[in-house]
Amino acid sequence: MTKHTKTAVVLLWSLLLLGQYVYAQNPQRQYKSHRSTQNTLNIQTNDGVLSLRAFTPYIIEVSFEKKGFQNPDSSHAVVLQPQGTKISLKNTSQTLEWSTSALKVIIQKTPFQLKFYRGKQLITSEAAGYFETKGKQGYLKGFAFNLDKKEQLFGTGERALPMNRRGYRLELYNKAHYAYSNQSKLMGYNIPLVLSSKKYSIYFDNAPKGVIDLGKTNPNQLTFESIGGKMTYYLIAAPTLTQVVEHYTALTGRQPLPPRWALGNIATRYGYRNEAQVRKVVKAYQAKDFPLDAVILDHYWYGKGEIKQSVAMGDFDWYTPHWKSGAGLVTDLQKQNIHTVLITQPFVLTDSKNFGHISKAGLLTKDKQGKPFIIPDFYFGKTGLLDIFQSATQQWFWAQYKKHIDTGVHGWWGDLGEPEMHPAGMRHTQGKADEVHNIYGHYWAKLIAEGYQKEYSRIRPFILMRAGFAGSQRFGLIPWSGDVSRTWGGLQSQIPLTLNMGLAGVGYMHSDLGGFAEGKLSPELYTRWLQYGVFQPIYRPHSQEAVPSEPIYYADSTQKIVREFIKLRYQMLPYNYTLAYENATKGTPLMRPLFFLEPNNAQLYQENKNYLWGNDFLVAPVLQKGQTKVQVYFPKGYNWTDFWSNKVYKGGTTTTIAVTPDKIPVFVRGGAFVPMVAHLSNTSAYxxxxxxxxxxxxxxxxxxxxxxxxxxxxxxxxxxxxxxxxxxxxxxxxxxxxxxxxxxxxxxxxxxxxxxxxxxxxxxxxxxxxxxxxxxxxxxxxxxxxxxxxxxxxxxxxxxxxxxxxxxx
The missing domain is CATH 2.60.40.1180 (Golgi alpha-mannosidase II)
Incomplete structure (x- = not known):
């Protein structure tokens, strides 16, 4: 690491702790000249070049290149090409007025400032615009914007925080949070995207370590800053946030359709230790009349699995003493229409059988001397990390997947991909650790998706991963919300967490149903979590083995309730699969905030408990121990029908709804068509x-x-x-x-x-x-x-x- 970069990194985290800015913005930024081409406006200032480019009438790219620096040409997230948008330009002595058919940018020449309009409405304006925060030997750089007093903000990726994230200062650095409950500011999937209740969003096209301040330090400003990288943002504005999401996913890509079986019930725990256990679990599901479509195998499939005792992380082969059939088990499950999903990690332990080869072949990350970087204190043992950005590494890694796909494995679980341990001194082909950390999981998912596209072009992959970046959805990445605690707070956090991820184009965020970490056996919590799970993207109970994740191990009273809800999940396949289609074609999330139906109701932007499943179901999960009633607001414009009792509630009203142990409140929008089928035990019978x-x-x-x-x-x-x-x-x-x-x-x-x-x-x-x-x-x-x-x-x-x-x- 150079002195320049080291100082910048130290300064960034010092500022994060202090929560203060020491701006060195240029108050004397001056307009010098401009040049306009077909859809681009380049403005020369005294300290650099500001460029505006219209991608569509609703999407404007803004870049700043300081004198002596040049932005990278490529983007990790953006895939849309400029669509030939018609532009008009008006030049006066005081301003430049640059407009598409939907948006207008007024560039004030003195003092220099950008203001963005939708029609006559000012939606946002730059405060500092591009700025640098200077230290003794380095700097941070970013952009600052003005905020209205009543403006509410969303996005920024995966956080266990309220729906409205204004007032928070949030790091941009993917990091797992074990056993979190209802408060976690930093998790495994960060996205530098902010959406506003004023129906616009700003995507900062920058991957290195950074921070977004949503009015924490200065209540009237939104600020983004980074240790380096591209100084570009995209302003997206439309009449509704539903449309803003549609435009953003056009910019960064949309999730392909998942295999239909991915919407079924998936059995998993940490973890199934041998083949006999898996066969026993599958047989029990069938005997007790629980629908089942897939089984996920944790790291015991390739090793003994005991921590620091023959974990064999990096082997990518069956541990035959415990899995005698190996691929034969996959075949046997496939005959029953049960799909097999295997866990993989990007870490290769020094005692893995593959370590010698990949080390000599140069497939691992390096230290500053160019030698393989060994992490001595990794949880599972001494390890190297695959350099996911290197083509030779990608070829070797894909070969490990291919040999198992050819034996019938249908899906992949990519764990620890933040990466979980990623020392700043590591070097990758594409940059230093802190420069590429946030895009590691993104390129890992890309590797698998492109492997399928090249060699299995007609097969839809199932890619379950904990970390990603803006645009990762286009690789079919299905994220889960990490090691959530087995608590009511853990359940409560999932609604705003999932809704915010959906607004960022990631429609399949979901949780370990029932909770994963710590906590005690609670049939009530387990039941409520699995009831909620029917109305969220992926149905996957998962936990540490001290408390069972599978409903077959609970009392008959719990089984009865959960069984009926899982069966309902299968009956709703036509409806749910249609939501997947809407997500694939328009980017609309499966789980949606209530304000999608009533966008001008400011109170709904702060709703953290109730939500929409598609446009037609309003779901009010039971989120507290012993809860006997919930408050439900019904969006106006429709009457709403109780899904269970057929009772009608008037839109625009708030009602107290009684709850019972066997149900959670669910309502259907007036005028809705809801397609369903009869009971299924497996999606193959659909x-x-x-x-x-x-x-x-x-x-x-x-x-x-x-x-x-x-x-x-x-x-x-x-x-x-x-x-x-x-x-x-x-x-x-x-x-x-x-x-x-x-x-x-x-x-x-x-x-x-x-x-x-x-x-x-x-x-x-x-x-x-x-x-x-x-x-x-x-x-x-x-x-x-x-x-x-x-x-x-x-x-x-x-x-x-x-x-x-x-x-x-």
Whole structure:
């Protein structure tokens, strides 16, 4: 490490502790000249060049290059290319006015400042703009912006913090936090992105160690600073934050569709110690009627597993004394449609059988003398770290994955990828440890994703990882929230944590259901956590082995409740899989904040307990021991139906809801179409040939109500690209003299799609007695009944054509 960098690093962490700035901003920054090209404006100042570039009408890139320095050309996160946006430029003696069709930047020449507008609304402005914080032999650099007094801020990545993160000063350095509860400022997946209640976001395209200050030091300023790297940010603004997320994921990439089985129930613990134990667990799941789709194996699969006693981290081969069948177990599970997921880590212990080879081949990180850097105090023993940025290392690492993929392994768990230990003195091919630390997990996921794309292009990988960076979602990375404590506080933290990650484009953040670390056996906490788990992205109970993660080891009373919720998870596959499609095509998170439905309600930006599952379910998890009631606000514009009792609540109201041990409060939005199927024990049996569609009639809604359902074979990685899918669309509207419900199927099909579907349409809160007319439906297949007790009409029919219509009275 050079004296220059060492001083900068020491200074940064001194400032973090002091929570103070010592700016050396240039109050004399002066406009000198400008030059405009097709979609770029370059402004020469007395201390450098400021560049503005329009990527789309809603996305503006701003870069500053100080005199004598040059920003890197590439980005780790940004994949979108400028879209040829039309620009207008107006030059006056005082300002430059640079505009797209959606946004306007006013550059004030003296004193120099950038102001950003959406229409006539000032959404934000630079305070210091680009600044440097100088020390004796080094400096930090960054940007500063002004904040409105009532502005609320979100994002920054994975944190166990409230939804609104204004008032915090947060490090940008991926770091695991063992046994956290409801307060953790620094965790494994940091993203230098801030979103505002004023419907804009700023993404700082900078990976090295840094900090974001969201009004902590100066209540009226948002500040980003870093030890180095690219001095570029992207201003994204749109009429709603839903659209802001859509534009941000267009910029950094969107999550590909996961395999359908990933939305099922996954058995895992720390950890299954041998083959016999795995077979026993799978058999018990089946015998006790718990749906199951996958089993995850922790580090015992490649070694004895005792800490510092033959852990064999870095071997990447079956430990045959405990796993006699090895790949044979994978095959046997596959015959039962159970997928196998194996853990891997980027650390290679010095006593691993592979250490000698990879050390001689130069695949490890180096010290300043160019020798392999050995970490002496790693938890599992002395170790080296793979240099993930080196092509030779990537080739060797991928070969370890490929040999197991070829035997039927379906998924990968990448653990410790922050990296968990990453001394500042380490050197990588791409830079020093602190410069590349935050993108290590990003490039690890990239390695696996690109390996699949090259050699298994039609297979959707399952990549479970603890660390990543902006844009990692485009590699199919599925993150979990680390080693959360087995406490009520641990459960409480998951809602704002997951929602904030979703706003940053990472739609599959989820937790170890039931809690992972420490704590005691609590059937109540376990039940509440697994009930909540049905309405979040990945269903994966996981814990240290002192307290079982699997429901099969709990009392019958607990099993009964949890079993019904897991079965509900499978019944909701058509709905949940459609959420995955929305995430893959628009970047919309699966778990959504309530303000997505009511964006002008400032109170909802601080909601930490209740949330939306898709647009149609409002979920109010039970988050406290012995809790008997919850407060629920129902977003206005709709009536809301209790999913369990069919009781209706008016939108725009707050109601106290009683809770019972066997349920958590769940409500359905008025006007929603909710597609479901009957009970499944495994996603391999999934078919929409018998499709149940619940339509929640809302007497207060006017005009057309619609819904959709996405369907493909659940495994083809190129289904969207090749148009091997179906999109089913549902519409309902009151017409003159009748109520019309229409069903449309896209022209695209996928192999083995149902030739026809037997539809059971359940219409809640509306009595229909006759079918006035049925278009493109076999009339002999139609039945209609009305349940006065539930106030719901049930219609069955066979849907054969692309379009079908019902006219009801």
């Amino acid at each position: 078919s929409s040939e018998n499709l149940i569609i619940h339509y929640y009639f809302d007497k207060d809604l006017k005009g057309e109500q619609d819904g959709q359902m996405y369907e493909d074979d659940g495994k083809d990685a190129e289904a969207l690209k090749r148009k091997k899918y179906e999109l089913l669309e549902f519409e309902a509207e009151q017409e003159a003299g009748h109520y019309e419900i229409e069903f449309n199927r896209s022209k695209h099909r996928y192999p083995n799609a149902p030739k026809h579907r037997k539809v059971t349409l359940v219409i809640h809160h509306k009595k229909f007695t006759t079918i006035k007319k049925a278009e493109k439906i076999d009339k002999k297949s139609i039945t209609l009944s009305y349940d006065a007790t539930k106030n719901q009409t049930t219609i069955t029919f066979v849907w054969k054509k692309r379009k079908a219509q019902l006219f009801l009275n």
